[in-house]
Amino acid sequence: MASIPEFPVYARVDMSVKSQIGEHTDRYPPYSDFNFVSILSWDTTDSAQVSTLNGNLVLRLPDYTDGVELFSFLGNTEVDATVAALLDAAEQQTSRRELRLVPEIGVLALESSGLFKVTEDPSSHDYVLSLSAIAEKYGSQFRNMRREIKTFKANYGNMTVFRELNVADPLIQAKIIGVFLAREALKSDNDSESELTALTRLFAHADRLELASYGLEIKNELKAFIVCEKLKDAWCVGHFWKADTASKGIYRYLMHAVAEKLVAEGYDHMNIEQDLGIAGLKRMKQTFCPVGRLKKYTITD
Numbered sequence: 001m002a003s004i005p006e007f008p009v010y011a012r013v014d015m016s017v018k019s020q021i022g023e024h025t026d027r028y029p030p031y032s033d034f035n036f037v038s039i040l041s042w043d044t045t046d047s048a049q050v051s052t053l054n055g056n057l058v059l060r061l062p063d064y065t066d067g068v069e070l071f072s073f074l075g076n077t078e079v080d081a082t083v084a085a086l087l088d089a090a091e092q093q094t095s096r097r098e099l100r101l102v103p104e105i106g107v108l109a110l111e112s113s114g115l116f117k118v119t120e121d122p123s124s125h126d127y128v129l130s131l132s133a134i135a136e137k138y139g140s141q142f143r144n145m146r147r148e149i150k151t152f153k154a155n156y157g158n159m160t161v162f163r164e165l166n167v168a169d170p171l172i173q174a175k176i177i178g179v180f181l182a183r184e185a186l187k188s189d190n191d192s193e194s195e196l197t198a199l200t201r202l203f204a205h206a207d208r209l210e211l212a213s214y215g216l217e218i219k220n221e222l223k224a225f226i227v228c229e230k231l232k233d234a235w236c237v238g239h240f241w242k243a244d245t246a247s248k249g250i251y252r253y254l255m256h257a258v259a260e261k262l263v264a265e266g267y268d269h270m271n272i273e274q275d276l277g278i279a280g281l282k283r284m285k286q287t288f289c290p291v292g293r294l295k296k297y298t299i300t301d
Contacts, residue, residue, distance in 0.1 A: 007058055008089060010049035013039045015208060017050060024057040024074060030235050031103045031294050032126050032273040034059060034074045037209055037229050037239060041198040053085060054078035056106070060093075063100070064276055069093065070100040079109040083116055083299055099299040100124075107297045119298045123277035126294035127285045129270040131236075134259035134288065141289045145252045152249030161217045162257040167227060168207040175222040176215075176242075183242045199240050202227065212236070214258050216243070216250065223247060224254045234268040255288060 002016040011017050013036070021036045032038050034057060039048050047069070048061040056075025063070050071090040073082055083099065083106075091097040100121070107118055137145050152160075165172050180199065184192040202209070209229070216224040224243035230236045243250040262270070271294065275282040 004050050004052050004057075007051040007053035007085065010051045010058075010060065012046070013043060013048040013050055013061075015040075015205065021050060021057065024052075026232055028074065028103065028105050029294050030231050030237055030271050031074065031296065032237065032271060033061075033072065033101045033124075033296070034103070035229070035237055037202065037211070037237070038273070040205060041202040041239065042194075044194060044197045044201065054082045056082050058082075058086065059101075068096070070096075070098075072099055072101045073106060074103055076105050076109040079106055080113050080115060082106075083110065084301075087299070087301055097300060102297045102299055104295040104297070107295075107299070110299070115301065117300045119300075121296050121298050124274045124296040126274055126296075127272045127288075127290040128292040128294060129259075129272060129288050130291045131259040131263050131268050131270055133291065134256060135263045137256060144287070145256070145289075148249030148252045149256055150249075152247065152253040156218050156247055156250075159219050160253075161220075162254075162261075163215060163217065165213040165215045165225060167203060167211055167213045173203045173206075176225050176227075179222055179225055179244065180242045182244060186245070195240075199227075202239065211239075212262075214254070214261065216254050216257070218247060224250050226254060226258055228258070228262075228270070230262075230265075230267065234266060236262060236267050236270050238270050238272045251284075252287070 002011055004011050004017055004020045018036050025034050039061065042064070043061060045062055051058040053073065055077040056073045059072045060069055062068065071086050073086060086099055087097050090099060101124055110116055110118060167173060167176065180196060212228045212230050214226055215222050226241035227239045228236050229239060243254060272285055275285055
């Protein structure tokens with residue numbers, strides 16, 4: 001097991017630094033960009049790196065949209081000095097004197113500084129769901145969810161099975177990929193190659209990750225799945241999910257079943273990650289009535 005080096009030395013993000021990354025991230029709400037499973041999955045160019053600086057976790061990784069390397073950090077100790085050093089490094093390495101995806105916990109420590117410009121980045125905010133609220137589906141905000149779940153039950157309830165999935169099993173992986181490809185084929189002008197690569201990267205390490213995955217089978221055929229990760233303090237993260245939308249209401253039926261399952265096990269908040277400014281993704285995430293955001297910012301000087 002390797003240790004994370006001190007800045008400006010970096011370590012690759014791989015299984016050898018998993019527990020050390022967790023020691024940092026467990027102190028804070030689960031910002032998706034610093035989540036080990038998320039980094040491991042989405043680092044499709046094997047270039048993500050981590051370091052430590054003044055007790056903060058430093059992250060270098062390609063931007064999700066344009067692939068240009070970005071610098072960020074998680075933590076709230078000696079933040080002024082940390083930001084100054086990282087801005088210098090970012091400028092030297094990328095010609096962009098900025099830090100991206102900086103969690104709010106670090107930004108709050110800069111409020112009285114006046115040395116830096118802080119800009120909120122709504123497209124990078126993680127959506128937070130209340131699992132207990134979804135399980136209860138009470139109130140006007142859940143009216144559409146109740147309606148779609150009722151429709152799904154009427155059409156498919158007697159032939160649907162909700163069950164846990166072992167995503168380390170190659171047969172289950174093949175079924176999940178089948179659901180993924182079928183769903184993506186129905187989207188117009190959609191580039192799903194990077195997401196598919198991320199999903200297969202997760203599969204490659206699934207036997208060494210603490211994943212909780214669930215699926216819906218209709219007539220013994222997998223039609224929907226979600227890959228989650230259970231964390232501390234009643235948190236979990238929803239990493240990947242797809243469903244056959246030919247079955248009306250299937251997404252909401254799946255999420256309701258997952259919420260009931262996780263609430264019974266003591267979990268209450270799910271991070272379903274950011275929308276990257278993609279309109280369709282934003283609409284989908286909002287349909288589950290998020291109760292908050294984990295906010296992130298850009299820092300310049």
